Amino acid sequence: MSKEVKEKDPILKEPFSRRDFLKTLSIATGSLIVGSAGSASAYRKIKGYRNSYGMLVDLTLCVGCRSCERACNEVNNLPKPDTPFDDATVFERLRRPTAKAYTVVNRYEIEGSGPVYRKIQCNHCNEPACFSACPIHAYTKTPEGAVLYDENRCFGCRYCMIACPFYIPAYDYESALRPRIMKCIFCYPRIKQNRIPACAEACPTGTLTFGRREDLLKLARRRILRNPSRYIDHIYGEHEAGGTSWLYISGVPFKDIGFPEDIPDEPLITQVKGFLSAVPVVFTVWPALFGMCYAAVKHRYKGKREETSRKEGKDEPQ
């Protein structure tokens, strides 16, 4: 099945449009004025790209071999893992991506269906919360789908980590001089070379299918439809947080295998929209309002002061 999509849809046959990307960038960086209308409108410009790539993770196929972890580690030149990749004891506790590992596989013992494995990495959201959070614009959503982080624009506030609903970005706290966010890059350099992400290439069971997000959604639906007893009827990532490039189908409810479940279907930035649009109002209304107030009070005092100084001469230092 995974082959089928790959062949039908060779990577980046047609050049992607850079226009949208540049537009986003110029809008976002162009409005320097603090809290101007720019902040209110910027959030609307980061729509997911229509032809972007994605990854379908079929959790029913994953056997927990951690080949993806190993491939990711090698391709991204990450430090040696604490426990070797063939050591199954790592499954004894739940892990999360760290500064040393962009992706980890966890095991969940589910009653009635044996162990279920779940691969965790950045989901490359269509409208990423990390992107919206960063005050310096260190994140970009590329038209290919990857959400990339630029270390050179980061001062380490870690608000992106607070914002990410999937607990993905990790911080390199150990470093004094060059601490930075570490997270999956969707093998962006490989995608640019028309190769698929290393994890998908390494996966021996066909759990990971790389392709256009639109096609993957269809594929996922088809699988669920054909085999309703194997899957629950939910494609995680289709709508979560406004949709993510990575999509998951599973045989057990997602909440049982650690997927956050109370994430709204809209991009998270919509939660802040109301607040941001109030900013220009404050900037224009407040000076008028309080200026008037000041004028009125001053006027009143002037009258009073003249009165008192007429009566008793001035003795209060006003």
Add this chain to the structure above:
Amino acid sequence: MNHNETLDRSRNFRSWLMDKLLMGMSWPEYMRSLVTPFNIVAAIILIVGLPIIALRFLHGLAEVTHASNDYPWGLLLGWGLFGGVPLSATGFVMATAYYIFGFKEYRPLVRLGVLTGFLGYLFAVVYLLVDLGRPWRIYYPMFVGFGTASVLFLVAWHVATYLTVQFLEFSPAILEWLRSGRVRRWATMITIAMTIAGIILSTLHQSALGALFLLAPGKLHPLWYSSYIPHFFLASSIYAALVMVIVVSALCARFLRHRADSYFLDSLDRLTIGLGKGAAICMYVYLVLKLVGVAHDDNWALLSTGYGKWFLVEILGFVLVPALILTLGVKLGKPAIVRIGALYSIIGILVNRLNVSIVAFNWKLPGHLYHIIPPWKEVVIVLTITTIHILIFRWIVSRMPVIRQEPEFEDEPYNL
């Protein structure tokens, strides 16, 4: 000849400066005056704390904090930024009350409010500098990249601008201390503009600190997560300012009494009652607002859970009860009771901000309550910075006309 003159002048300048810095004492006198129990404790804290701060910069954040990927923000920001900023609304609230709304009788407390606010912001930035991964890039949101859709971008700009505004607002006191009448007059001319700028910036960033969490709906407990959270933060910052002025002025009158004049001391009790009344009203409004928040999201059922009980402790035990104490003090006309209520309210503000930024954040993660216990080094850093904060505050109040009027400038108008 010429040479001698310059020498003379520089010697004069030196002795003038020394006079200013040592408050008219000679070196030995000054040194002797420093040996007090408070200073000894402070010195011990600094001796332990400063090396730990140095460690943080030499070995990275992992050395002093939990360095957790799930808990990116800890006590440094929970206390220094989220707790410190509302308690520093004093400058904006007092200046607005005095200059804009014409509450003329509060004049003795305006400068104190502005100084408390200015230092509060300054130290919020200090905490931030310790906590940022690469503090030397602190200006990046201003010059390198503009995350205009980011609430933190707004906070960064506003705190930076407001710090400048507060410095200008306080500058007349510095200029009076330096006896620079001409510049001072110029500085007071912009007071009204600065005050209005302060209102804009404060209302926005006080609420923005709450709005930061709007981006994390799944992570903050629903009783604290609310679309009203910017309003909660703003409303509570206003009463935070009032109770903070009550407590700081009381501490000044107690421990820095010889730096105060009778104008300040004689009016203090009366003004304390007035501030207490204002604070209590604000707190009742805030309380209603909080309940509206619960009703709006229909979270009543959650109140019976463990977090719900803690929520009730926060809004009843740390808002309603102190508000009642304030009311009692006002009704009885007893400033001492008002001061107790004010101190209690300050603790309440801290409880709220720590709840939002630490206790109720990530409430779903396994072992959550264990993870939020701060490591001792982080606590020591907080203690150290707080000590430095107090020392600098005292240094300024001891020298500059903050709780007293400079005789030379006494008659100069405050712009009303």
